[in-house]
Amino acid sequence: MATGRIQRLRRGVYGCAHVDEQIARAATIGGALTCVSVLRSHGVWAGDSLRLHLQLPPTSSATQDPSAQFHWARPRFGLQSPWEVTPLQSLWQALHCLDEENAIAAMESAMWTGFLRPEQIRQLALHAPRRLQDGIRRMVNNSGSGNETIVRLRLERAGFTVVAQGHVPGMGHQDLVVDDCVGLDVDGRAWHEGNDRFATDRDRDVQAEGLGRHSLRIRTAHIFRTWPHTLAVIERAVADARRDRERRRGRVIVRFDDPF
């Protein structure tokens, strides 16, 4: 300790100086890292809250720490160390802690990133709270980000047919294709990670326009701050694209069915 190579975290518990900051806090408080904190540290979608989520034994006394969220429970799916629950337990806890759309986004993200195996996702799905069952039935295995999952769920519930990673000739794929006529690219960054754009996005916008594909690019604020407006814009874009398509189809019919 005198040379700074180890730190005292708690009575009888010492950590290397370089130990992960969240694990060190868990050890200091006497809990295990769980829920969204574990998901986020493994690059899995975890919603917005940046608070530390810690599991404490059901018998432990209440701890005052406003920057942490405590779950007093015996871990159903175990611990992988005294300071961190297993991946299965962390997602199980998050399903109970997150709102519905973020919970489904976390499940798709856990599958897509390989954080859990498909059979583990199925196991959780079977025992998931009832409020998640509709979203679970709508899950796909190729969602590119949590934001994309949330937009897809909202649009499906608004009555649209939505294909994830829909193919567009000449463009590869777009994040979501709505009613087979409007492409959506959804900023995958979480709320707190900023909104920097990449040059490749611009290239795709130009390409989409050249192909006559109706395309929209939406960012995090459009999903979580101004969704009613965003939905109205998407509805308008789909209606316009349908009308354009019918016009084009009309011209083709005249050409082929012309009796003269």
Ligand SMILES: [Zn+2]
């Ligand atoms: Zn939690």
